[in-house]
Amino acid sequence: MKTAIAAQNSSSETLIDKHFGKCSYFHIYDDESQTTEVIDNPARGIKGCKGDVIVNELIAKNVNAVIAGDFGTKVQQLLNQGQIQMIIHPDTRVSVSEIIELLNHKNK
Amino acid sequence: MSPRPKNNRTVFDPPKFKGYKPFGYYAGENEPVFLFFEEYAALKLCDYELMTQSQASQVMNISRPTFTRLYESARRKIALALAEARPIEVEKGRAYFSNDWYNCRACNIFFTAPGIELSSVRCPLCQSKNLEEITTN
Ligand SMILES: [Zn+2]
Numbered sequence: 001m002k003t004a005i006a007a008q009n010s011s012s013e014t015l016i017d018k019h020f021g022k023c024s025y026f027h028i029y030d031d032e033s034q035t036t037e038v039i040d041n042p043a044r045g046i047k048g049c050k051g052d053v054i055v056n057e058l059i060a061k062n063v064n065a066v067i068a069g070d071f072g073t074k075v076q077q078l079l080n081q082g083q084i085q086m087i088i089h090p091d092t093r094v095s096v097s098e099i100i101e102l103l104n105h106k107n108k
Numbered sequence: 109m110s111p112r113p114k115n116n117r118t119v120f121d122p123p124k125f126k127g128y129k130p131f132g133y134y135a136g137e138n139e140p141v142f143l144f145f146e147e148y149a150a151l152k153l154c155d156y157e158l159m160t161q162s163q164a165s166q167v168m169n170i171s172r173p174t175f176t177r178l179y180e181s182a183r184r185k186i187a188l189a190l191a192e193a194r195p196i197e198v199e200k201g202r203a204y205f206s207n208d209w210y211n212c213r214a215c216n217i218f219f220t221a222p223g224i225e226l227s228s229v230r231c232p233l234c235q236s237k238n239l240e241e242i243t244t245n
Contacts, residue, residue, distance in 0.1 A: 003232075065232060072157055073167055076120045080207055080222070087232055088218040090124045102233040 003087075003103055004028045004058050005096050006068035010038045012097045016089060020068035021050050021075055027096045028061060031103055037061075051075035055082055067099060116204035117146040117178070118169040122211075122242045124218065127197040128189070138194040144201025147182035154179055213238045 006023035008014045017023030024044065028037045042057040043050030055078040058066065065085035069092040079086055089099075122145065146168070153164035165175035189196045207220045210229060214236035221229045230237055 071121065073120045073153060073159075076206070077167075080220075083222040085222055085232065086121075086207075086220045088121065088124070089233075090216065090218070099233070105235065 001032070001065070002028055002030050002061065002063045003065040003067060004061075004063045005099055006066070007038075007096050012036065012100070013095055015095055016067060016069060016092055016099065018069035018092045020066065020071045021054065023068065026058070027100075028058075028063060029100050029103055034104065036100065051078050055079060055084070058082075058084065116202050117149070117174075118167070118206055119145050119149040119203040120167075120206055122205070122209050122218065123148050123198050125198070127195055129195045130189075130193045133193060138192060140195040140197045141185050141189040142199050143182065143185050143196050144199055145203035146201050147178050147185065148198060149203065150175060150178040151182040151186070209242045211240045211242055212236055213240060218242070 005027045006017040006020045007025045007027050008017050008023065010025050012027070014025075021043065023041055025041060026039050028039065030036075039057075039061075041054065043053040046053060051072065051074045055075065059082050063084065065087060066079065067087040067089055069089060071079070071086055071088065076086065127140065149168065150164060153159045153167060154161060159167070161175055161179065162172060164179075165172045168175060168178075170178075186196070188194065207222075209218055209220055210231075211218050212231035212234060215231060215234045217231065217233055219232055226241075229239065231239065
């Protein structure tokens with residue numbers, strides 16, 4: 001299972017992003033291989049409706065779940081259609097590495 | 109998921125709070141103002157996501173005049189709460205959720221669980237089963 005975490009920068013110690021669509025990077029954690037791939041937000045620099053660009057990219061990478069501080073309404077519609085699990089973490093003082101540690105416990 | 113009942117308003121994510129409380133002066137002494145989920149949603153779409161009323165009414169699956177009434181009523185309730193130092197409590201009202209949302213009582217996150225049967229839903233982060241189904245239609 002792959003989880004994309006919206007993040008402020010590319011380091012694993014970075015905090016998660018308050019807003020899914022506007023984050024700079026996604027850290028895609030695969031709990032089977034226990035590896036993380038960091039990608040630029042594919043919609044960075046695009047003005048207007050970015051949701052479809054991001055969601056299509058995540059679907060192409062077989063992402064099953066996404067985590068951010070909040071999700072815009074249009075992006076929620078697209079994620080619903082893609083059957084991707086949304087996780088809202090209202091406390092955005094949590095780091096990507098802390099989230100990955102939690103996702104890892106699932107296997108134990 | 110059950111079909112959307114007639115006359116209900118589609119709402120995406122639930123509010124991340126159960127209410128607001130004023131502090132200082134007359135805080136806590138007054139009757140709460142009840143704000144419906146769909147009123148909160150109307151206000152968020154227009155004044156936080158910056159949609160036009162026409163875009164927001166389409167997203168919520170309601171007519172433009174109905175949307176305008178919800179939006180006005182949300183603003184008036186919030187103004188009333190501020191002006192009279194009254195707490196705000198959110199209530200479900202006639203909201204229809206496009207998704208089932210859960211709140212984990214252990215770690216306080218909100219999540220959807222597409223394709224997962226209710227009985228086997230767990231918190232994706234802490235694995236707790238101590239969940240509140242916020243938005244079951
Ligand atoms: Zn939890």
